Amino acid sequence: MxxxxxxxxxxxxxxxxxxxxxxxxxxxxxFRDLSNVNAQEKIIALQENGYVKGISDGVFAPDHTITAAEGIQFIVNALKLNIDSVRFLKEPKATDYYPNANNDAWYANTLIVAAVNGLDLPADLDPSQEWTREEFTYHLIQALEQKENLPMINLVPVEIADQDQITVDYQGAIQRALAYHVVELDAGGNFYPKDKISRAETAEQIYQALEYVKAHPAPAPDSTGTETGETSLE
Known part of the structure; x- marks a missing residue:
């Protein structure tokens, strides 16, 4: 400001x-609307480092529910994904990858970046659909592990009280998100996978993910030029 x-x-x-x-x-x-937000300091730290922006001058809108397009933008920005080194035979369009997208929308380039960088997004992605906690967590972890080349972890699954509500394809990523301390369960052991996720929650997950990467850098290549190693998390 x-x-x-x-x-x-x-x-x-x-x-x-x-x-x-x-x-x-x-x-x-x-941002002037973070006074009662638990993740205030984390959001400010992300903003100062250029990872997140407000929706307007001085407004972060922490309680605003994110759409798929907004969630993807959070991930792309936080992981500094780009297509700077990619040469296209023709000018790419968002609809080349996601037919339901709008090539003139603000998110068009973000979707192109996400697709080229291998984010595991559905082909029938609806950019305007509101994302749930399990959807954002899955896509963040998938992108994080791929971008940072994180090693395999010796994972001991955590008991989640509302495990039966989690989409099967997302279960592994959510367990790893818990191991990475990107997310936490509430006092009753619930994750609330189907709840819509807010901008504040999204930013907090981004912050925790970046903190994990900072504390666990990618393993160095061995003499053969390949990266090896398995790590256990405590």
Whole structure:
């Protein structure tokens, strides 16, 4: 947030005090709607590093439910996915990959980037459909593991109280998300897979995923040029 104001003649000390206070406020509170959000500091940290943006100047909309297009944009931005080194025989269109997309929509390039980088998105993707917690978690983990080339983990499955509500294809990714501390269960052991996911929850998962990568960098190649190794998580 850029705070601009006209200053009437004050003492130099007074002007300096106001300027410093303004800069401090701008640096620590880029969004004015996070005061009651548990993930406030994480969202601010992501914003300062260019991983997330608000929906308008000073507004993050933490309770806003994300659509598939928004969720994909979160993932693409956080993992810094791009198509800079790809040469296309013709100008790509979002509908080349996802027929239900709109080539003139704001998300068109994001979908192209996601497809070219191998995100496991359905061909009949509806960009405007609201995503659930299990959908976002699955796609984030799948993209994270592929982009960062994460090693296999020695996984001990966690008992999830509402396991029966989780889509079978998403179960493994959710278990790994728990092992990576990207997500947590509530006090009753529930994940709430079918609940719509908010922007605040989405940002928190992104933050935790990046923290995991920071603490567990990809293994170095061995003498044959291949990456090896299995890790266990505690």
């Amino acid at each position: 850029n705070l601009k104001s006209k200053l009437v003649p004050f003492s130099t000390a007074a002007i300096l005090t106001i300027a410093l206070a303004g800069n401090s406020f701008a640096a620590t509170t880029p």
